[in-house]
Amino acid sequence: MAAAAIRGQINVLIATMFNTGLVDDAFLQLQRMREQGRETPAHVVEVMNRFLIDAERIINDISGLMINEPEVDFDKVDGLVQQLKVTCSSVGAKRLNLCCVQHFSPEAKNKEGYLEALGRVRFQFYDLRSMFKIIMELEQHLAACGPK
Numbered sequence: 001m002a003a004a005a006i007r008g009q010i011n012v013l014i015a016t017m018f019n020t021g022l023v024d025d026a027f028l029q030l031q032r033m034r035e036q037g038r039e040t041p042a043h044v045v046e047v048m049n050r051f052l053i054d055a056e057r058i059i060n061d062i063s064g065l066m067i068n069e070p071e072v073d074f075d076k077v078d079g080l081v082q083q084l085k086v087t088c089s090s091v092g093a094k095r096l097n098l099c100c101v102q103h104f105s106p107e108a109k110n111k112e113g114y115l116e117a118l119g120r121v122r123f124q125f126y127d128l129r130s131m132f133k134i135i136m137e138l139e140q141h142l143a144a145c146g147p148k
Contacts, residue, residue, distance in 0.1 A: 003145040010138050017131055020095075027092030041139050048132045051091040055125055058084045062118055072111050078104065084121070096124040 014031055017023045030047060033039040062080045066072060081104045088097035103117035 003142055006138055006142045006145065010135055010142070013131065013135060013138070021098075022095050022128060022131060023092045024094035025092065026089065027094075030092065041143060045136050045139050047091060048136060051087060051093070052129055052132060054087050055084060055093070055096070056129075058087065059118070059122060059125055062121075066111065066115055066118055072114065074109055074114070077114060093128055096121065096128055099124045 014023075014028070018028060030039070030044055034041055034044045058080050062077055062084075065077050065080070081100050085097050085100050088094075088100070099117075099121050103120050104114065108114060108117055
């Protein structure tokens with residue numbers, strides 16, 4: 001596949017992610033920096049990959065506190081949710097961040113409510129992860145095409 005076609009696929013995917021609210025301006029800014037040559041494609045892929053690793057670890061930690069502990073320490077869970085929101089903001093994961101804000105609320109501060117919130121957060125994370133993985137794979141194909 002030609003480099004221009006791959007770049008076009010990446011651009012359409014990013015536009016779709018933005019238009020559906022999956023990502024926000026912070027993600028677009030990262031992509032603009034790559035387009036302007038201020039960041040390498042490899043760096044952008046590393047930022048996305050680091051986000052995926054960090055977010056998955058935090059979600060698993062929340063899950064461990066919710067499922068493995070007889071009494072939920074809501075302060076610890078809330079601290080992890082705050083970490084996840086910061087991580088989301090760093091890469092522009094808008095929908096995942098909103099999910100944290102909306103569903104890990106004081107009104108839902110019971111085990112059942114937080115387990116439901118965790119399910120919604122996981123769903124949003126998996127949706128974003130699948131899109132990021134497609135972009136990272138396309139970037140690898142693009143890199144294999146050689147320099148512009």
